[in-house]
């Protein structure tokens with residue numbers, strides 16, 4: 575398999591490029607996403623959400639290469655030895671590259687690890703997602719942007735999941751610049767890897783030496799996302815280009831969705847914790863109340 579640009583050995587089949595031309599293609603695509611969607615402006619203070627996996631290390635590596643004020647934040651949900659391993663990679667990477675890194679844990683913030691919280695629940699990913707987002711937003715305050723490492727495959731899964739659950743309104747908050755509502759306590763989230771496929775990110779991370787195979791989260795089997803992911807993978811294998819078509823078509827429709835689902839509601843502060851929310855209590859406080867109720871049963 576030869577590179578279409580120089581005839582050297584290709585490192586990826588679609589697009590068919592050698593190492594040198596793939597790096598140029600991949601980095602140019604991310605820079606273009608940042609510029610086209612105005613994700614990051616010069617001089618802004620950026621914090622990158624880092625799990626220690628290939629996507630987040632790729633994103634952190636590139637943003638700290640291109641911008642001055644870049645730091646990293648990780649959340650330790652407390653998921654067996656899985657998160658310990660990935661956080662070790664995040665810590666090592668930040669040390670090696672002199673990046674300021676901070677980590678917050680569910681145990682420290684909520685009194686329990688995710689493993690302890692979910693013993694009686696069927697949907698660990700819902701608890702994990704709500705509480706992780708809560709801490710990421712809370713501790714990215716003071717930064718101009720929170721950069722998260724969602725790739726094109728992740729976005730395709732989210733689009734499809736929302737369709738299948740009749741949640742088109744939630745899809746209107748997707749896109750490279752996340753969300754539709756603004757609040758002084760709400761840090762804007764951006765997704766610079768939006769147009770990069772998982773395969774491209776793996777290829778880049780392997781070339782740069784920060785791809786570590788740690789296996790999946792032990793809770794992934796319970797998640798609806800995982801079911802959608804495996805069906806989408808089968809579909810992509812049979813009809814290559816489907817994931818890209820889904821995301822590229824969605825992004826064309828997104829401005830219309832944003833208008834259609836526009837709301838006059840304003841974000842206010844949660845009556846319990848003061849974090850931004852549309853309701854009296856934020857999702858994290860509602861969830862924590864529910865978890866306490868489950869414990870008493």
Ligand code: SF4
Nearest residue numbers: 698699702791793794
């Ligand atoms: S698979 Fe579920 S429980 Fe595991 S890290 Fe992802 S959201 Fe959390």
Ligand SMILES: [Zn+2]
Nearest residue numbers: 577580592595
């Ligand atoms: Zn080449």
Ligand SMILES: [Zn+2]
Nearest residue numbers: 844847856859
């Ligand atoms: Zn709250």
